[in-house]
Amino acid sequence: MANEAAIINAVARTSLWLQPHRIVLILIALGLVLSAAFFMRWDWLPQYYEMGLIGIWRSLWILAVTCVLGFLLAVPLGLAQATGSFWFAAPAKVFCTVIRGTPLLIQLWLLYYGLGSLFPQYPWIRESWMWPYLRQAWPYGVLALTLSFAGYEGEVMRGAFAGVPKGQLEAARAFGMSRWKAFRRIWLPQAIYRALPTLTGETVLQLKSTPLVATISVIDIFAVSSKVRQDTYLTYEPLLLLALIYMTITGILVFAFSRIEARIPNKIG
Amino acid sequence: MKTVLKTFAAALLLGVAAMGVAKADPVKIGVAAEPYPPFTSPDASGKWVGWEIEFIDAVCAEEKLDCVITPVAWDGIIPALTTKKIDLIVSSMSITAEREKTIDFSDKYYNTPTAIIGPKDQKFGATPDDLKGKVVGVQVSTVHAVYAKKHFGSTASEIKEYQTQDEANNDLAAGRLDAVQADSIALGEFLKSDQGKACCDLKGMVAPDDEVLGPGVGAGVRKEDTELKGKINAGIKAIRANGKYDEISKKYFDFDIYGGGGAQSN
Amino acid sequence: MPHLPDLSQACLPPTQPSAVRANNPGATLIDALLSASAAGIIELLSPYPPGWGGTLLVGLLHSIEIALGATCLGLLIGTGGAYGKLYGGPVVRDLLAVYTTIVRAVPELVLILLLYYAGTDLINQALTAMGYQRVDISGLAAGIAVLGFVQGAYSTEVIRGAILAIPQGQIEAARAYGMSPGLLLRRITLPAMLPFAIPGLANLWLIATKDTALLAVVGFYELALATRQAAGVTKAYFTFFFAAGVLYLLLSLFSNLIIGRIEAWSRRGMPSLKEAR
Numbered sequence: 001m002a003n004e005a006a007i008i009n010a011v012a013r014t015s016l017w018l019q020p021h022r023i024v025l026i027l028i029a030l031g032l033v034l035s036a037a038f039f040m041r042w043d044w045l046p047q048y049y050e051m052g053l054i055g056i057w058r059s060l061w062i063l064a065v066t067c068v069l070g071f072l073l074a075v076p077l078g079l080a081q082a083t084g085s086f087w088f089a090a091p092a093k094v095f096c097t098v099i100r101g102t103p104l105l106i107q108l109w110l111l112y113y114g115l116g117s118l119f120p121q122y123p124w125i126r127e128s129w130m131w132p133y134l135r136q137a138w139p140y141g142v143l144a145l146t147l148s149f150a151g152y153e154g155e156v157m158r159g160a161f162a163g164v165p166k167g168q169l170e171a172a173r174a175f176g177m178s179r180w181k182a183f184r185r186i187w188l189p190q191a192i193y194r195a196l197p198t199l200t201g202e203t204v205l206q207l208k209s210t211p212l213v214a215t216i217s218v219i220d221i222f223a224v225s226s227k228v229r230q231d232t233y234l235t236y237e238p239l240l241l242l243a244l245i246y247m248t249i250t251g252i253l254v255f256a257f258s259r260i261e262a263r264i265p266n267k268i269g
Numbered sequence: 270m271k272t273v274l275k276t277f278a279a280a281l282l283l284g285v286a287a288m289g290v291a292k293a294d295p296v297k298i299g300v301a302a303e304p305y306p307p308f309t310s311p312d313a314s315g316k317w318v319g320w321e322i323e324f325i326d327a328v329c330a331e332e333k334l335d336c337v338i339t340p341v342a343w344d345g346i347i348p349a350l351t352t353k354k355i356d357l358i359v360s361s362m363s364i365t366a367e368r369e370k371t372i373d374f375s376d377k378y379y380n381t382p383t384a385i386i387g388p389k390d391q392k393f394g395a396t397p398d399d400l401k402g403k404v405v406g407v408q409v410s411t412v413h414a415v416y417a418k419k420h421f422g423s424t425a426s427e428i429k430e431y432q433t434q435d436e437a438n439n440d441l442a443a444g445r446l447d448a449v450q451a452d453s454i455a456l457g458e459f460l461k462s463d464q465g466k467a468c469c470d471l472k473g474m475v476a477p478d479d480e481v482l483g484p485g486v487g488a489g490v491r492k493e494d495t496e497l498k499g500k501i502n503a504g505i506k507a508i509r510a511n512g513k514y515d516e517i518s519k520k521y522f523d524f525d526i527y528g529g530g531g532a533q534s535n
Numbered sequence: 536m537p538h539l540p541d542l543s544q545a546c547l548p549p550t551q552p553s554a555v556r557a558n559n560p561g562a563t564l565i566d567a568l569l570s571a572s573a574a575g576i577i578e579l580l581s582p583y584p585p586g587w588g589g590t591l592l593v594g595l596l597h598s599i600e601i602a603l604g605a606t607c608l609g610l611l612i613g614t615g616g617a618y619g620k621l622y623g624g625p626v627v628r629d630l631l632a633v634y635t636t637i638v639r640a641v642p643e644l645v646l647i648l649l650l651y652y653a654g655t656d657l658i659n660q661a662l663t664a665m666g667y668q669r670v671d672i673s674g675l676a677a678g679i680a681v682l683g684f685v686q687g688a689y690s691t692e693v694i695r696g697a698i699l700a701i702p703q704g705q706i707e708a709a710r711a712y713g714m715s716p717g718l719l720l721r722r723i724t725l726p727a728m729l730p731f732a733i734p735g736l737a738n739l740w741l742i743a744t745k746d747t748a749l750l751a752v753v754g755f756y757e758l759a760l761a762t763r764q765a766a767g768v769t770k771a772y773f774t775f776f777f778a779a780g781v782l783y784l785l786l787s788l789f790s791n792l793i794i795g796r797i798e799a800w801s802r803r804g805m806p807s808l809k810e811a812r
Contacts, residue, residue, distance in 0.1 A: 101787035103748035114773035342754030
């Protein structure tokens with residue numbers, strides 16, 4: 001019975017969603033896609049297929065690393081602003097303001113071309129163990145994207161920390177928890193729960209920032225598409241495919257986050 | 270509701286259109302929006318200067334064309350031409366068979382050899398063996414990028430592509446590259462700068478490969494713009510004949526950059 | 536190219552560089568960090584032609600122009616889009632949903648490239664289809680159109696949310712008075728939604744000022760490209776990117792100041808946020 005009802009419900013929902021005009025729209029969209037597939041040039045695909053996969057992998061890798069590192073950095077930034085004395089709060093506030101107030105592209109170029117052009121003046125840098133890394137472009141991209149994520153998410157974490165009701169912390173202290181334990185067991189988890197809903201949006205925004213690393217010669221998926229454009233002199237095809245790739249990744253991210261969020265109890269605080 | 274939306278759409282289009290209406294119909298000369306001395310380079314007041322700017326000004330004056338310099342990104346300069354954002358590419362672009370599939374070129378107006386430069390403290394030449402295990406920098410979508418990949422791709426450890434030539438030069442000075450391949454005059458200009466003098470010197474000229482490097486630098490035009498192409502060709506011929514070309518060149522170079530043949534530029 | 540002599544001359548006094556530079560033997564940490572002596576930096580950033588300060592300021596002006604234009608265009612698209620999403624027919628609503636979803640899922644850089652090449656073509660085709668003449672779209676207009684299109688998607692969502700936040704009774708009352716849709720929009724909906732929309736729109740303005748930098752990748756002349764050119768010519772990469780960062784930051788901070796004022800103005804006569812909670 002329940003099963004039947006569920007099926008009827010699902011059918012009803014589908015038919016509600018699949019109104020006549022939607023069918024027409026979908027047909028038009030299909031027509032556009034098919035005509036794009038037939039009338040545009042896609043013969044370059046086999047040649048760049050492998051390069052494209054490596055590019056996608058690199059973009060995702062940069063996204064994952066910078067989001068994780070950025071979040072780890074955002075926690076102390078938020079905490080410093082929410083509680084810390086002036087000497088902790090002020091630098092954190094300045095950092096967040098500067099990061100949020102300047103374009104990521106300028107931060108990236110300042111780090112890569114600006115700092116990079118200063119290094120050769122110091123022989124000890126060139127002789128140190130860091131040099132093989134400093135020579136490459138990706139560490140600068142990862143650093144800039146991490147700082148950027150930390151700057152935006154730090155502001156979110158400040159609000160999240162401040163939003164945890166005082167009573168919870170007082171209760172924890174009354175239970176005899178040490179400050180550190182209260183922080184670890186009560187304050188931090190609750191603040192992170194509060195910040196989680198913003199993470200989807202911030203991660204998607206971060207994904208949309210990753211193509212900037214192509215301007216400092218990191219070969220991500222955007223750079224691969226630029227390469228195709230330059231090699232084949234095609235304008236639209238590589239860009240359309242690139243847009244489709246980013247939309248797919250965004251879709252997967254949003255879906256994955258919604259699944260994660262559904263598992264987390266939303267009754268908190 | 271529909272009428273409201275329609276009015277909105279029309280207002281938007283007209284608004285955008287009104288902002289963009291240009292008065293006359295000048296020939297838009299596309300140059301790469303980056304410093305590429307001594308050919309095209311912005312000065313501190315935002316004006317474009319250099320040999321190539323003076324050259325095309327002379328051609329335009331000769332043919333009584335109303336020309337305006339329009340900087341666009343180098344890596345999108347051919348699409349900018351085909352989508353009519355510019356009418357002519359005058360940006361040290363080599364005439365190659367590959368590019369001629371998409372656009373047309375005027376006659377060549379200069380031709381110089383291709384060079385490799387590197388750090389002073391390393392000794393090497395410009396052969397594939399010399400560049401073994403080295404990181405070579407080139408500018409994207411140039412003949413040098415194609416050449417480096419074809420000839421050094423198997424020996425060099427990496428071929429890095431930069432959006433602008435000065436960024437590749439800067440990374441060589443910063444020690445991130447072991448060598449840079451580009452037009453010999455542009456690299457010569459870099460080696461003359463304080464930054465270039467301190468770090469790098471000329472390693473040699475690459476072996477010629479006419480198929481990749483092409484017969485010289487020409488002005489790019491749309492395939493259907495045969496009239497403009499004809500005018501530019503006539504202009505080049507005229508300033509070559511009346512001495513204007515040599516007069517401009519003498520200000521910048523102490524040799525003939527028109528060149529006979531062989532390997533050359535961007 | 537427009538020049539702004541008044542602004543630039545007011546900023547920095549003329550300097551006598553060469554003399555100062557000579558007697559600066561012990562390079563301090565700052566000097567070393569900025570890879571030139573202090574006098575050299577002032578020389579580089581001076582607003583007069585041997586220095587590139589003027590170029591940067593012209594670039595900043597272009598950035599502000601593009602951001603202003605894009606935000607205004609975005610507001611127009613956003614208002615139309617929000618109306619379409621709320622009151623439009625099913626087809627309009629679905630098309631708008633596709634528009635906002637795509638724009639918000641694809642990186643701005645990719646959209647800018649796509650629109651830069653395809654957008655101007657499409658506008659021209661639309662104009663010829665509607666019986667107008669083909670136009671030659673200047674760099675500034677193209678930049679505004681491209682960023683405005685992106686901003687429009689975000690504004691649509693912000694304004695839609697703000698209109699939904701208006702107490703429904705106000706709109707019903709206006710309808711009961713027999714107001715036409717145009718009058719209703721002008722007299723009731725727009726003013727009533729403003730306080731709800733302004734925080735979101737202010738954020739969009741800040742994003743627009745920063746997104747103008749992306750246009751540098753396509754070759755639009757604005758602050759980021761001006762900086763890149765100045766840095767490329769002078770080889771003082773650190774100095775110029777740092778200076779550009781400061782200019783962008785000042786623009787953001789100044790915007791925040793103005794936004795605070797506007798917010799206070801739009802909420803006049805309403806209970807303060809704290810009380811409302």
